[in-house]
Amino acid sequence: MFIDILLVSSLSTTQRNPTELANKFEGDIALTAGTATYGNKVDIIVRSVTFDSDYLNDEKLLAYLTYEYVLASTSCSPTTSCFPTSWNSSGYVVASGGYYGSLTVDDDFNVYVADGNQYRLQKWATCAVQPVNLLEGQFSHNPLFYHSSSRSLYYVDSILGNPTVYKLLPGQTVPVKVAFGNGVGNGLHQLQRNCRGLYVNERGDIYVLDAYNQRVLKWKVDANAGVLVAGGGGEGNGSNQLSDAHGLYVDTVNDVIYVADTGNHRIQKYTSGSVNGITVLSGAPQTATSTMLRGMYYPQAVFVDKIGNILVGDWARITKWAPNGSTGSLIADGTQGFNAIRMDTPSAFGFDGTGNLGITVAGYGNGSAGNTNNSLKNPYGLALDAADSLFVADYSNSRVIKFQPGSLNGIIVAGTGVRGTAVNQLGLPGEIVVDASMNVYINDDLNFRVMLWRANATNGIRCRRHWNKWNYERNFEQWNRFSSRLKRKPLCDHRIMKWAPNATVGTLFAGTGTGGNTANMLRNPYGLFLDENNSYIYVTDSGNARIQRFNLNNGTIGKTVAGGYGIGSNSSQLYNPYDVCVSKAGDIYIADKANHRIQLWRVGATTGITIIGITGIIGTNATLLYGPSNVLLSVNESFLYVSDNDNNRVQRYKLP
Numbered sequence: 051m052f053i054d055i056l057l058v059s060s061l062s063t064t065q066r067n068p069t070e071l072a073n074k075f076e077g078d079i080a081l082t083a084g085t086a087t088y089g090n091k092v093d094i095i096v097r098s099v100t101f102d103s104d105y106l107n108d109e110k111l112l113a114y115l116t117y118e119y120v121l122a123s124t125s126c127s128p129t130t131s132c133f134p135t136s137w138n139s140s141g142y143v144v145a146s147g148g149y150y151g152s153l154t155v156d157d158d159f160n161v162y163v164a165d166g167n168q169y170r171l172q173k174w175a176t177c178a179v180q181p182v183n184l185l186e187g188q189f190s191h192n193p194l195f196y197h198s199s200s201r202s203l204y205y206v207d208s209i210l211g212n213p214t215v216y217k218l219l220p221g222q223t224v225p226v227k228v229a230f231g232n233g234v235g236n237g238l239h240q241l242q243r244n245c246r247g248l249y250v251n252e253r254g255d256i257y258v259l260d261a262y263n264q265r266v267l268k269w270k271v272d273a274n275a276g277v278l279v280a281g282g283g284g285e286g287n288g289s290n291q292l293s294d295a296h297g298l299y300v301d302t303v304n305d306v307i308y309v310a311d312t313g314n315h316r317i318q319k320y321t322s323g324s325v326n327g328i329t330v331l332s333g334a335p336q337t338a339t340s341t342m343l344r345g346m347y348y349p350q351a352v353f354v355d356k357i358g359n360i361l362v363g364d365w366a367r368i369t370k371w372a373p374n375g376s377t378g379s380l381i382a383d384g385t386q387g388f389n390a391i392r393m394d395t396p397s398a399f400g401f402d403g404t405g406n407l408g409i410t411v412a413g414y415g416n417g418s419a420g421n422t423n424n425s426l427k428n429p430y431g432l433a434l435d436a437a438d439s440l441f442v443a444d445y446s447n448s449r450v451i452k453f454q455p456g457s458l459n460g461i462i463v464a465g466t467g468v469r470g471t472a473v474n475q476l477g478l479p480g481e482i483v484v485d486a487s488m489n490v491y492i493n494d495d496l497n498f499r500v501m502l503w504r505a506n507a508t509n510g511i512r513c514r515r516h517w518n519k520w521n522y523e524r525n526f527e528q529w530n531r532f533s534s535r536l537k538r539k540p541l542c543d544h545r546i547m548k549w550a551p552n553a554t555v556g557t558l559f560a561g562t563g564t565g566g567n568t569a570n571m572l573r574n575p576y577g578l579f580l581d582e583n584n585s586y587i588y589v590t591d592s593g594n595a596r597i598q599r600f601n602l603n604n605g606t607i608g609k610t611v612a613g614g615y616g617i618g619s620n621s622s623q624l625y626n627p628y629d630v631c632v633s634k635a636g637d638i639y640i641a642d643k644a645n646h647r648i649q650l651w652r653v654g655a656t657t658g659i660t661i662i663g664i665t666g667i668i669g670t671n672a673t674l675l676y677g678p679s680n681v682l683l684s685v686n687e688s689f690l691y692v693s694d695n696d697n698n699r700v701q702r703y704k705l706p
Contacts, residue, residue, distance in 0.1 A: 266280035348364055417698060423461070431680055572598065621657040639681045689705060
């Protein structure tokens with residue numbers, strides 16, 4: 051998983067005088083809303099900074115800020131690191147004015163913070179000057195977790211002396227109890243008051259770091275009690291013990307738990323079925339300076355990517371460590387302070403909801419169009435050959451161009467780059483398919499024909515007329531061809547046609563030829579996908595904002611497997627879906643063009659998950675899209691390719 055934005059909840063330094071603290075902070079950045087410059091190096095977004103004082107042992111003034119660390123580079127090698135190769139070491143204030151003990155970030159980059167002093171849950175929308183208070187008077191500073199699958203907020207609350215996990219559903223103001231709530235204690239159905247970590251897997255199982263009981267409990271959906279999954283041996287430094295642990299991360303793919311064991315200056319790793327931890331990072335350095343990358347110093351937060359790189363917040367710094375823990379690198383400065391490059395005890399991490407940075411594999415990457423061999427203009431169809439070379443239907447340049455792995459300079463394999471009707475020309479090519487012999491089949495859109503371009507040929511051969519979009523079996527042994535008419539054509543037949551091998555006349559497979567929204571009808575179908583077992587065909591029924599699935603043996607009645615709730619932008623809706631592809635497990639990836647996002651629809655789900663892009667927001671950075679028109683899984687399903695049509699590029703994303 052590629053990481054785009056990191057948010058850190060940071061505890062202040064010790065100060066006895068609030069005025070002195072405010073003056074110190076004012077010397078670094080402005081205290082009024084707006085933009086200021088720090089050290090002539092970085093603009094700092096400041097939101098009405100205030101200080102809430104809470105003296106602990108009459109010693110420490112707590113003032114919390116939240117910083118946003120934005121990438122200095124947007125490229126990252128999937129073979130070496132899933133974290134960025136470099137980070138901007140200066141942060142931007144995105145929330146301030148409270149005692150923020152924890153935070154989480156939703157799929158739309160909204161930041162949720164638990165303001166413990168004011169007993170409230172706040173939502174800071176992107177670029178907001180003031181937060182929205184979601185819950186007040188009944189909320190402590192215990193952990194938060196945003197659950198993408200349900201678009202819900204989970205949190206632990208112990209303000210009434212009864213530690214309970216609640217779930218706040220989208221648009222609701224009354225939370226629902228989902229786990230614990232059986233009083234304070236050390237039973238498996240109970241928690242102590244100071245919980246410091248929370249994680250919810252896709253299924254809805256809940257993990258809680260029960261710090262005072264020195265353990266991690268897992269509460270399965272519909273359970274009556276938790277299960278001990280880490281620690282539980284009391285306070286100490288043994289493999290089944292913890293000491294004042296603060297941070298929790300769960301790798302649900304590999305069923306591994308990581309704990310920031312604060313008092314023992316170590317990061318513990320727990321494999322499935324074992325409550326005994328393996329120390330992967332340890333050893334307090336002599337000082338907590340940024341140059342001491344040999345160990346931990348009261349680690350408070352931990353995050354682990356899909357290949358094992360570890361991100362740790364300890365003392366006044368954030369560090370990244372290789373999977374074996376032997377080497378560390380500094381992400382954020384190790385000097386205490388209150389400006390954009392300094393923190394004090396970063397205690398919580400939150401990552402953007404998508405977690406995806408796209409790598410441009412074709413086109414300029416900055417949104418610019420062109421007609422040279424390293425540029426594209428409105429790319430549509432995508433295909434991969436056995437060597438992972440990428441073929442792109444460069445629509446507005448009327449050509450098909452091939453990009454070899456690692457190269458941004460393409461080779462024209464069909465068309466001349468000039469629109470025309472001759473056998474060596476194309477007119478706005480849409481979809482393409484490459485077979486095992488490197489023959490390229492091209493939907494020659496403007497010319498109402500399908501062209502076959504054999505390997506290394508300079509001219510094409512017309513195969514069929516009046517096609518527009520198709521796919522066929524991956525084994526390339528049977529050539530049943532399917533077609534649909536696109537909305538942009540003068541004639542919209544609202545149907546899928548099938549051609550048997552060597553046939554000269556097609557037969558109606560799905561749809562009636564008249565637009566409609568019943569199970570046997572289609573309206574402006576765009577994309578097709580045949581599943582791996584050749585038993586279903588998936589259709590992007592664009593005009594009905596849904597994905598229909600038809601049995602190949604009987605295409606009369608379709609089943610809605612994604613969308614179907616009208617045109618819209620919420621998680622159950624689609625808006626002008628263009629293309630679809632399906633994994634071997636049956637997960638559906640959708641190019642939701644007018645919403646500028648890629649939706650993942652799990653098997654049997656009633657809502658989708660935005661995995662790439664931000665709904666309704668266009669842009670050219672590595673996390674945004676502009677009118678995606680095609681999606682393609684790599685053969686091993688490790689990568690997803692996206693034709694970012696209006697950004698004139700093709701993006702590649704590493705899948706978890």
